[in-house]
Amino acid sequence: MQKILLVEDDIDFGDLLMQYLSLHNFQVERVFNGLEARNVLKQTKYDIILLDVMMPKEDGFTLAKTLQHEYADLPFLFVTARKLKEDIKKGLSLGADDYIVKPFDADELILRIKNILKRTQKHIKPVISSYKIGIFTFEPENLLIYSSNTQKRLTEKESSLLLYLIQHKDTLIKRNDILLYLWDEVDFFKGRSMDVFMTRIRKYLSEDPNLHIESIRGVGYRLWES
């Protein structure tokens, strides 16, 4: 799980932002000014830092100078109400990977964070090209599932959903977690779409009677093999 350091002195804003980032499967730690950030950076490794600018004791621009020199590989972005062109230019010239002005769309922030992490990640998970599940072979990159008798091309969402089920085989996965994985949001209509995809996947897997996608009413699903 990727770890974010949030440096933000506004208690309520920071609290909500922590909740939302956590909802999107980030581990978030939060301090209230630049000095506290320096202390925790000496002890803990983070994947990215979100910085406010206006904070007591040490502001975000001052901290950014430290980040530039001592933590050059650690991406950071400003999240601030300071929106003058001079502020934005100053933030970017201090090496920020992005500069976001409040108020902002939190989903946009999530996407920007993910894009920065994708670009700067040093440890990339090995891509598994195929999975064996029952009598089937599933190739997620090719959107293909096949057995000795049949072959089926999946849609991207079906493939993503099947991959998620396989990666969590034998464990209960909650509806909301699946919705967030597929669409980054929990929404009634997306939930209905997910139900349709799940029905289709059950049908594709029905050739193997030992494979089961169990529905636990009101909670989620579990893929298991008898």
Add this chain to the structure above:
Amino acid sequence: MDTVLESTMGSSMAASPTNLEITEFIQNYFTDFPIPKQKLVLNINPEPIMLHTDSNLLTNILNNLLDNAIKYSPDDSEIQVKTYSQHNYYCIEIQDNGNGISPRHQKHIFDKFYRVSQGDKHNVKGLGLGLYLSKLYIEQLNAQLSFTSKMGEGSKFMVMLPLSSHL
């Protein structure tokens, strides 16, 4: 130097319920909550009651509701908190004496990113997520969240936690 470090794990909102003596939890929560500019009036039912619920999600819900009450209340006004049991639910009411929410806005306040700009002195920084997230947590707890509001008189939000031991 002491560094205050808060952290969350990527929770995916999953509820992890445990047995919780709710009266003590509520008393501790509201006693510790800093409200510098309004007056907090507590009317907490003293009867000890055990619930099976997730205290972290409940804390987030109360944080979000109380934050809104503070944001939309004038300085020196009262924010009233009341707890009681009713019809198999443990109820927590948070009442502010702010401007109230107009009928036009009421149907949208749980929408993601929706913000009622009027009267919110923190509007510039707001994320518009507090009630949206609270509603998601409420669903995880199999609880209920409702509100009443009248223009010029303020708003009252009610959290109803099931008294049943089953979630």
